[in-house]
Amino acid sequence: MLRIVRYLSKAEIGQMLVALVSIVGQIWLDLTLPDYMADITQLVETPGSEMRDIWVAGGKMLLVSLGSAACAIVTGFIAARVGASFSQRLRSLEFNKVESFGPAEMNRFSTASLITRSTNDITQIQMFITMGLMMIVKAPIMAVWAVCKIAGKGFDWTLATGIAVAILLVVIAVLMHFVMPKFKAMQRLTDNINLVARENLTGLRVVRAYNAEDYQEAKFTEANKELTDTQLFTNRAMAFMMPLMNTIMNGLMLAVYWIGAYLIDAADAADKLTTFSNMVVFSSYSVQVIMSFLLMSMVFVLWPRADVSAQRVLEVLDTEPLITDGTRSDAGEAGKQGEIEFRNVSFTYPDSREAMLEGINFTAKKGETVAFIGSTGSGKSSLINLVPRFYDATQGEVLVDGVNVRDYTLKALRDKIGYVPQQSFLFKGTIASNVSYGDNPLDTTDAGIVDMTDTSTAAGRKREKELIATQNEHRTLTSEQRADVRNACEVAQATEFIATKEKQYDSAISQGGSNVSGGQKQRLSIARAVYRHPEILIFDDSFSALDFKTDRAVRDALAKEAKDSTKLIVAQRIGTIMDADRIVVLDDGKVVGQGTHSELLENCDVYRQIAQSQLSEDELNDGKSGESKLPGETGKPIETGKPSVESELNESEGR
Numbered sequence: 001m002l003r004i005v006r007y008l009s010k011a012e013i014g015q016m017l018v019a020l021v022s023i024v025g026q027i028w029l030d031l032t033l034p035d036y037m038a039d040i041t042q043l044v045e046t047p048g049s050e051m052r053d054i055w056v057a058g059g060k061m062l063l064v065s066l067g068s069a070a071c072a073i074v075t076g077f078i079a080a081r082v083g084a085s086f087s088q089r090l091r092s093l094e095f096n097k098v099e100s101f102g103p104a105e106m107n108r109f110s111t112a113s114l115i116t117r118s119t120n121d122i123t124q125i126q127m128f129i130t131m132g133l134m135m136i137v138k139a140p141i142m143a144v145w146a147v148c149k150i151a152g153k154g155f156d157w158t159l160a161t162g163i164a165v166a167i168l169l170v171v172i173a174v175l176m177h178f179v180m181p182k183f184k185a186m187q188r189l190t191d192n193i194n195l196v197a198r199e200n201l202t203g204l205r206v207v208r209a210y211n212a213e214d215y216q217e218a219k220f221t222e223a224n225k226e227l228t229d230t231q232l233f234t235n236r237a238m239a240f241m242m243p244l245m246n247t248i249m250n251g252l253m254l255a256v257y258w259i260g261a262y263l264i265d266a267a268d269a270a271d272k273l274t275t276f277s278n279m280v281v282f283s284s285y286s287v288q289v290i291m292s293f294l295l296m297s298m299v300f301v302l303w304p305r306a307d308v309s310a311q312r313v314l315e316v317l318d319t320e321p322l323i324t325d326g327t328r329s330d331a332g333e334a335g336k337q338g339e340i341e342f343r344n345v346s347f348t349y350p351d352s353r354e355a356m357l358e359g360i361n362f363t364a365k366k367g368e369t370v371a372f373i374g375s376t377g378s379g380k381s382s383l384i385n386l387v388p389r390f391y392d393a394t395q396g397e398v399l400v401d402g403v404n405v406r407d408y409t410l411k412a413l414r415d416k417i418g419y420v421p422q423q424s425f426l427f428k429g430t431i432a433s434n435v436s437y438g439d440n441p442l443d444t445t446d447a448g449i450v451d452m453t454d455t456s457t458a459a460g461r462k463r464e465k466e467l468i469a470t471q472n473e474h475r476t477l478t479s480e481q482r483a484d485v486r487n488a489c490e491v492a493q494a495t496e497f498i499a500t501k502e503k504q505y506d507s508a509i510s511q512g513g514s515n516v517s518g519g520q521k522q523r524l525s526i527a528r529a530v531y532r533h534p535e536i537l538i539f540d541d542s543f544s545a546l547d548f549k550t551d552r553a554v555r556d557a558l559a560k561e562a563k564d565s566t567k568l569i570v571a572q573r574i575g576t577i578m579d580a581d582r583i584v585v586l587d588d589g590k591v592v593g594q595g596t597h598s599e600l601l602e603n604c605d606v607y608r609q610i611a612q613s614q615l616s617e618d619e620l621n622d623g624k625s626g627e628s629k630l631p632g633e634t635g636k637p638i639e640t641g642k643p644s645v646e647s648e649l650n651e652s653e654g655r
Contacts, residue, residue, distance in 0.1 A: 332401025
């Protein structure tokens, strides 16, 4: 828990010091009250005392009480402000750190766990700062100060207080022994229930298609019961604490008055008033001692969960991504813009023993289309993921513009690339905002500043509002940007379905693109890549959701619009890649053939087998003669192997 304090800003530390002074002031005022109570008691019991003196002592008591309340308000206000600001910074730091994670780090931390760490865990830390930090400072100071106050007031009373404190500590120790492991387990169980819930929501279509609602409910019930049982155990255990505290406090008060009655009875007539006054003062101080330990017990309730949460947050913040940033941000070697070269590249996934790729060598010149084909698991997607550095090659070099991709900054490298993933994803917003995604000046200049602003100060809050307002202004696309959006959609053959929508390019897109079909989603993803006008276009089996006609139309449009861009295409269908300048055939992670469609039909057995499974004899002969017809125009209908149900649905929707 203490390690996470290093993320406090200087302003927050200064405010916490002010809160510390306020706490000390409150304790001093609280411990001053019994002295005035003793004065009032003596004045009341002393014959001849004037009422004016009693009123003066009472007025001072009232002022002290008001001062204590003011100090408590100041402390609470500062603690709340610092807790909120600190939590905001931790969420931002964690969000920014997760953005730097590659697939390896994302596999280490599940998505559900990362969500829990940035929400529930940080809330626990905020609660501890807001409430627990005040208690952890106040309790020991009050306890020591009160003990010093009562020292010498009477051995019997002091002994009774010591016994009460000892019993209190034993009770707290026993409770913490049983409860602490449960507190630590609770965060893990929260992760688990979030994982089950997210899995169910994400795969809801599949769950319904297979009538597996009961199965998912059983999984959720099990996770929910485990978390509930743990919470019940901790709550039931802690439910004993307050009654025990009250019992010990009441018992101490009875002991103080019982001992006081005995001492008053045994004292001389002249000392009886002094003994009674000491009893009143001692009872007040003893209550303060017990209250301080009561506050400490509340700290013991908040500390375990906050400590576990802090460790989980720090685990994310301290994780260094495997993919590190390079130093080059230039355009690369002159005359090699858009060129991609693999030099004896091998790749093994983290925590895997077998290499996925071995000895890969090829060069893609500027403006060329290089396609990759092979059986499932042959390493096609793994290969192209090395270009934008989602992973780094285990051996060999991947060069872009004549420079090793490791030498580029990630921003400079990825600015050169337009990437269309195998599973397209759209963001909540509009069609236009999704196609122009990332084309926001603030994304590259002021990224993260809003989140990192110290909102514990007035200047920080003002700066935050200004930056948010500026960012909102830049969200509106210019006329030039909207023209680029329309052009990109035309290339991706998306204008037809966009025209049917009421607001067209301003039509809403739900999170993940759940309100558009698979084919429409894929075309918008292609448009997003084209919009960037990149040096390199990467299509990771991006045409599988398109029908043959749309597939051909998109590729023809790309040949015109992105003729200067180097295109890397992963495909399962021969028809998608038969016009490529070069086709690289992969089998079991190795290159078994390179060349054009007609060349590979002649000299590559693996490619020929794939082609024979998809093309008719007439189409094969046309390919051998160098002609390129759209598959399905002649001969038998085209089969694409054994597509999944989802692929067939997406393909039909894309039509």
